[in-house]
Amino acid sequence: MPVGDYDADLASVFSILPRDKAREARDYVAKRLKVAEAAIEDDLAWADFDMSGKPLRGGLSSITDHSTRILPAGTDNPAVAAILDNVARHGLAAGQISWNAKAQMLFWYVPITPSNRDSVGKRRLRGFAVTQLLFSEFLDIFNDESGLTQAEIRTVFQVIGGASLRAAADLDALSYETKRAHLKNACGKLMCSGQRELITKLLGQMVHFISISEGEASHAGFVEPFFARYLSQDARLLSRRLSGGRLVNFVEFGPATGTPVLLCHGVLFALLMRDASPHLAQLGLRVITPIREGYLEIRPTSSLFGQDDLLRQWVDDAHGLIREYIGHPCAVLGNSTGARAAVRLAYEAPGDVTALTLVSPTLLQAETLREGKLGGFFDAVRGLVTNSRLFKAVTWRFKKYYLSEKTCRAALIQLFGGNASDHAVLERPFANGDSSYAMFSDIYTSSLRGVAADFGFDFRSVHQEMQALKMPMSILHGRDDPMLSSAEMSAQLPATLAGKVTTIEGGHFIGATAAETVWDRVADTTG
Structure with a gap:
């Protein structure tokens, strides 16, 4: 496809960068794509x-x-x-x-x-x-x-x-x-x-x-320093080799003897878990988080494609941990971009999942997201992941810019800064003093495969899977979530699922701003 056919998508994708960086990034990609593939x-x-x-x-x-x-x-x-x-x-x-x-x-x-x-x-x-x-x-x-x-x-x-x-x-x-x-x-x-x-x-x-x-040499070693830096007081990093021979890294939050809940994480899951420990201790919940294939790792950009394999691998990993580590069916929690994988797990392994809770899911939109910069950004990314050359060039630009904490702040404020509660969550540092923007830089630049895969799913297939689920399911959603407002959710969610939604005051990061409410609801699903 000619370069010009992607002009609008490139403009939307880079719109979350500062204006001068966005223009520079568009020019770079356009220049690279005008010459030979090599x-x-x-x-x-x-x-x-x-x-x-x-x-x-x-x-x-x-x-x-x-x-x-x-x-x-x-x-x-x-x-x-x-x-x-x-x-x-x-x-x-x-x-x-x-x-x-x-x-x-x-x-x-x-x-x-x-x-x-x-x-x-x-x-x-x-x-x-x-x-x-x-x-x-x-x-x-x-x-x-x-x-x-x-x-x-x-x-x-x-x-x-x-x-x-x-x-x-x-x-x-x-x-x-x-x-x-x-x-x-x-x-x-x-x-x-x-x-x-x-x-x-x-x-x-x-x-x-x-x-x-x-x-x-560093491929398997990125998970440990990430959690040591941002969640060392709250997380326990473990590895388990499943019966099929695959080694799975996973993280536990909450008391070691607590009731298990399996979490399918999104990009900014560190914000969900940053303040969770007191609530998990009080409720007796142990949140087990397998690190999804494509996240917190170092892999070639060429492996960004064939995205369904990543979803397949995560479902297999989660299924294996439930059977071989937890030992019995448990409640499953899907957060933000991780909601899609949580739904697939529940759909394919209903005998392992007693209940499904989705917190601030980003899989409920129709094929075309709402108008505006945010909607255009996600629509454009989904369009670009189908072209390996184009996505590699775009990825290189984001990789370069997202090494800068300042640029990460500008991008996240573009996406979430319009909501006061989300803005406050982003501005608050972690316990060690590091910022949310430094965390985003670390996870984004080491999770390109996973992020790309999360933009590549078919919304209609997700809706069909959700409607076919037999176990209890609930959706916790921020009233003013900039990713998808309550009104938009009501308009776009299939009617058979509308009754599953509980609206909570706040934006996308209700796991941080309404942590007690969110974890109380999760605990209710484990009874």
């Missing part, structure tokens, strides 16, 4: 060698989400194969860097010493293959305000690889003076006094490639 480049190729030069393994690491796919040394991946060929032709030495004009790649070899909690591996050399397109994306990480032109980026790329200006000029059929002007302009924009300082600065930044290529 221009949406995300993977950093690398290969490991022992100190004698023997190839050990290869890898593709995403600069978007710092994930890694390990490849055998004999892989036919062209970028990894180019590294092996370069080493076979020119040898291998720590610190070696070269630019291959024919392959249009920069090769860089650095010493590393792999280690983990239990052992330290033998020293090895890691070679990176960097294309000009990937180099351009990399420069954007640390020098996003530089305003380098593509001609200047290409010149810098060639010089970093060791090409002389005359050789670069000959290759590009340009005069030496033109190439010299490109380099001089790049030095000025990057605040470097000359070529030597430019090379020193950018090689220092390229050390970031090493941490990106170590993504596989």
Whole structure:
């Protein structure tokens, strides 16, 4: 589909960013999509060698989400194969860097010493293959305000690889003076006094490639620091290997001997659970929260697609925990974007679910959400997830901006700031002093797969599943929820389900502003 066909969706998706960032993000995506498909480049190729030069393994690491796919040394991946060929032709030495004009790649070899909690591996050399397109994306990480032109980026790329200006000029059929002007302009924009300082600065930044290529080591380790940072006083992090062999991470809130309730979480579930502990202790509730597939993890952006697999995996994980950990059927709670998965669990495993409660669900809308910026945002995201190239480009922009707590605040205020109670919840820090916006930055940038999947469901199928449920079901909804007002819910919810709704004073975060009421209602379903 032509780029122009997505203009309206891009404008809506980026509308929650500050105006200047929104315009910049739209321009970036449009520019990337106007060129060849390869221009949406995300993977950093690398290969490991022992100190004698023997190839050990290869890898593709995403600069978007710092994930890694390990490849055998004999892989036919062209970028990894180019590294092996370069080493076979020119040898291998720590610190070696070269630019291959024919392959249009920069090769860089650095010493590393792999280690983990239990052992330290033998020293090895890691070679990176960097294309000009990937180099351009990399420069954007640390020098996003530089305003380098593509001609200047290409010149810098060639010089970093060791090409002389005359050789670069000959290759590009340009005069030496033109190439010299490109380099001089790049030095000025990057605040470097000359070529030597430019090379020193950018090689220092390229050390970031090493941490990106170590993504596989951190894949399973993101859940623990997240809960340690934001909910350490309230949560217990556990892991259990189910009978099928799958390892499931889950978190418990409330007394260890309390009545179990299984929670299917949404994006901002830390706000739901932040003030829950006193109420859970009083009511004797133990909230068990499996970390949904796609959340609090590091995976390649390419795995954003085939979304139904994520829902299938969560249902299987939840079903396994109920059977093998809890040991008997229990009440299930679905919050915000997690409501869809909670409904599917209840629909597919009715024997495991005694009652279903949905708190501030975002799955009740019709196919077209209400008019306005918020509705347009969610409609646009659902439209974009069907195009892998487009969604990757959009994701990269959000990934960049959402690393900024300030930008996260602007985005969340756009979505929820119109409701005073929601605004107050967002502005209140966690117990350790960290803000809700820092929390959002951490969870969003590590949950791209899950967030994308949550936008991809079919509302009609959800309504049909809800109407088919036999167990008790209730919906707790904020009267002024900016995601879906009470009036809109009444108009869009099937008539057979309208009687299930209990309206509570507040906005989307009633789990925080009306915690006692919400948890009392949940406790009623466990009797």
